[in-house]
Amino acid sequence: MTTGLVWDERFAWFNAGTYRQRSPLYQQLTVYDTRDSKEQIRELLVASGLVDTLVPIVPRLATDAELLRYHTPAYLAKVKALSDAGGGDAGEGAYLGPNCYDIAKLATGACLEALDAVLDGRVENAYALVRPCGHHATKDFGRGYSIFNNLVVAILHAKAQGQVSRVAVVDWDVHHGNGTQDAFYDDPSVLTISLHQDGYYPPDSGGLDEQGEGPGRGYNINVPLPPGSGHGAYLEAMQQVVVPALRRFRPEAILVASGLDANARDPLGRMMCHSQTYRDMATLIKAEAQELCQGRLLASHEGGYASLYVPWCALAIMEAFADVKTSSDDPSLSRVAVWPGQELQPHQASVISKAAELPGNIAAGRL
Ligand SMILES: [Zn+2]
Numbered sequence: 001m002t003t004g005l006v007w008d009e010r011f012a013w014f015n016a017g018t019y020r021q022r023s024p025l026y027q028q029l030t031v032y033d034t035r036d037s038k039e040q041i042r043e044l045l046v047a048s049g050l051v052d053t054l055v056p057i058v059p060r061l062a063t064d065a066e067l068l069r070y071h072t073p074a075y076l077a078k079v080k081a082l083s084d085a086g087g088g089d090a091g092e093g094a095y096l097g098p099n100c101y102d103i104a105k106l107a108t109g110a111c112l113e114a115l116d117a118v119l120d121g122r123v124e125n126a127y128a129l130v131r132p133c134g135h136h137a138t139k140d141f142g143r144g145y146s147i148f149n150n151l152v153v154a155i156l157h158a159k160a161q162g163q164v165s166r167v168a169v170v171d172w173d174v175h176h177g178n179g180t181q182d183a184f185y186d187d188p189s190v191l192t193i194s195l196h197q198d199g200y201y202p203p204d205s206g207g208l209d210e211q212g213e214g215p216g217r218g219y220n221i222n223v224p225l226p227p228g229s230g231h232g233a234y235l236e237a238m239q240q241v242v243v244p245a246l247r248r249f250r251p252e253a254i255l256v257a258s259g260l261d262a263n264a265r266d267p268l269g270r271m272m273c274h275s276q277t278y279r280d281m282a283t284l285i286k287a288e289a290q291e292l293c294q295g296r297l298l299a300s301h302e303g304g305y306a307s308l309y310v311p312w313c314a315l316a317i318m319e320a321f322a323d324v325k326t327s328s329d330d331p332s333l334s335r336v337a338v339w340p341g342q343e344l345q346p347h348q349a350s351v352i353s354k355a356a357e358l359p360g361n362i363a364a365g366r367l
Contacts, residue, residue: 001124003322005054006110011131015097033145036307044311048328059110069156075140094142104147111154119163125297133302135177135257152183168251173259173302174269176206186216191249198224223355230272232344245363253296260304260313275316275330282320
């Protein structure tokens with residue numbers, strides 16, 4: 001079977017802003033979400049030769065009707081008006097530049113096409129290398145570089161087409177996947193799990209106690225990991241929380257919100273993951289997808305701002321998805337992997353155990 005890849009040069013052209021003066025004495029010459037890390041992922045895929053083994057999936061613009069399955073008409077109109085007027089903030093830290101409305105729609109459409117390709121069997125799994133990202137966007141508010149919630153719209157599209165009825169989302173971005181959580185908070189047909197840095201962004205979001213509501217209670221799981229968590233903590237969270245939840249939920253497709261900003265070199269995250277962490281998590285989740293849902297697996301790119309290191313993490317994920325190892329080896333891995341604290345620490349294990357054993361939580365097997 002094969003692995004698909006969606007990319008379009010226009011994702012690099014998305015303008016997430018160049019300057020934000022937060023105070024008279026705060027000089028910031030660029031926002032963190034630049035084109036660099038995404039372009040350099042693409043370049044490493046080409047340079048390593050992995051791209052030759054991947055099936056290209058051509059993106060399209062998501063239609064208004066598709067976006068309106070989640071977002072409100074007023075929000076679409078606002079984003080379009082900002083784009084037409086020369087740019088502006090679609091909420092909080094969700095700037096889009098002039099004429100970027102269509103690029104945001106292209107990012108969402110890329111996920112729709114990639115999920116279609118997975119669900120109709122053209123590819124076994126896929127990676128949507130998109131920009132802007134999506135997991136912070138709620139139905140009427142952009143935030144954290146997210147304009148439209150790409151994966152939420154993709155799930156609602158697939159459900160509307162009758163392609164799936166039960167979907168799981170695993171979000172390993174260093175920030176909380178608040179938008180995805182919000183979209184399905186009362187919906188037991190979509191399991192949402194987020195591993196993220198505790199108390200980071202959005203503020204006051206992503207706690208253990210946010211478990212879903214009504215019929216959706218128990219189908220939202222947050223694992224707020226302490227700053228400094230590394231390889232051991234992430235793999236433990238996958239094995240103790242994600243895998244049991246997936247096995248009990250039995251999804252028909254698994255989606256990954258693949259932010260790579262929990263890597264050790266990220267300027268925003270304070271975690272210590274490295275390329276082997278992402279390789280192991282991708283291998284593990286691919287195995288679960290093969291066991292539970294005929295391998296149906298889609299990862300959509302989210303954050304990740306260390307442009308020199310993010311490509312090695314993305315390459316590792318796509319090599320795992322494609323079951324191909326190129327001869328390109330992460331030059332930093334041998335150093336980062338031996339940093340003190342990479343192994344699971346007791347205070348990290350405590351949080352993971354709590355997430356795994358919360359009463360009413362599907363990971364705990366008490367539904
Ligand atoms: Zn992030």
